[in-house]
Amino acid sequence: MRNVRLIARLDIKGKNLIKGIRLEGLRVMGNPYEFAKKYFDEGIDEIFYMDTVASLYNRNSLNDIVSETSKNIFIPITVGGGIRTVEDATQALKSGADKIAINTAAVNNPELVKELCNRFGSSTIVISIEAKKLNNEKWEVYTNNGREATGLDVINWAIECEKLGVGEILLTSVDQEGTGQGFDYNLVSQVSKKTNIPVIASGGMGSLDDFLKVVTESNCEAVAIADILHYKKKDIKEIKNFAKKNSITVRF
């Protein structure tokens, strides 16, 4: 059996942890490091930092936060948002990141994906896919934090990214993100079925049942959790105990 990972997703704007609905209407939550440290102490399996405005403004303010985090937090840290070059990736790794996620730059230049995978290894590179539903069987790839349509089909893009060598897919449903109304189960299920690399389901978890459903029915390898943790609606122990009770293997 595979073991399922719980990933705390922290969306960052400037120096702050923020949270929005459908990646919009952002609300400031506080110091990201303090949230990350708390989640580490409570037993989260990974930390995912996403710089939400880096692609728009061509800058990356996240490295300082990562640097502070990696001094005291000893679980994998993934960094995404605004990684456009090998140099950007190198800087993030030098700040203490363990993995790099790319979205906009990958769509603009698939060769960059290949280059990053060859250089840092597949297991270091995560493709972040923002998916917007067109109909029940079709989703379109978005970039710039859900702002820009690309015309690319999500399933085909996921398959192409696997061929380019990425080790993981962070799959965010733009429609469900921040709503707390459950994941886009069919989306996760389709991408999971059509690829042979791990899929992290992101966007929409509002209850423990949503977690159970996306793991057992959509077959993802990991779940990214944001609102429900940031707003303290559930804590990590509660989610893990629930997982165990439902025969999902998680780390304790």
Add this chain to the structure above:
Amino acid sequence: MKKIVIIDYKLGNTLSLQRALSYLNFKSEITNDKKKILDADKIILPGVGAFPVAMAYLESFDLVFAIREFAKKGNDILGICLGMQLLMNNSDEFGYTKGLGLIDGNVDIISKNESKSIIKLPSIGWYELRKKKNDLIFNDVPLSHWFYFVHSFKVNCSSEEHILAKYSYSNIEIIAAIRDKNILGVQFHPENSGKEGLKILNNFCNA
């Protein structure tokens, strides 16, 4: 003060490892300087990247010879993830490549044939170890602790004697820790495996 050297091959998360050592109050240096490597008390071959790229890098800085010389002196070497795989004789990753040959065995892909269920690669996640042998690196580490793995290739040892622990991924038994005298390898990332992972590093550095 022990001289701990982290071998630099310009790949991946060496800083993450150094930060873990700093947290444990061990000073370490990330370097590809042959002299510093030969002069160290302990060396660590860190984690990520591709086997042929890493070996080519080690060769280009004449470090293969330096690491072998270091090993001959009986000083401790710890290989982490890819670093553990580099300790073996050879690997099939992107074609046949010779390794450091410090532990007898080879490296190949986690095979889809050994398991009937569909398996996804890399194997990414936290898994419990199944200990085969006691070792000082496991001092104070509870039997049931979980460690973080991320890899698509696995180590095969010629001698069962060298296997310290295994883990199971999608019903495939994978070697998780090995030792032949002063040469030690772990497939998991102790620097990313929480507080118990730090204990493994602490045990290695203190030994």
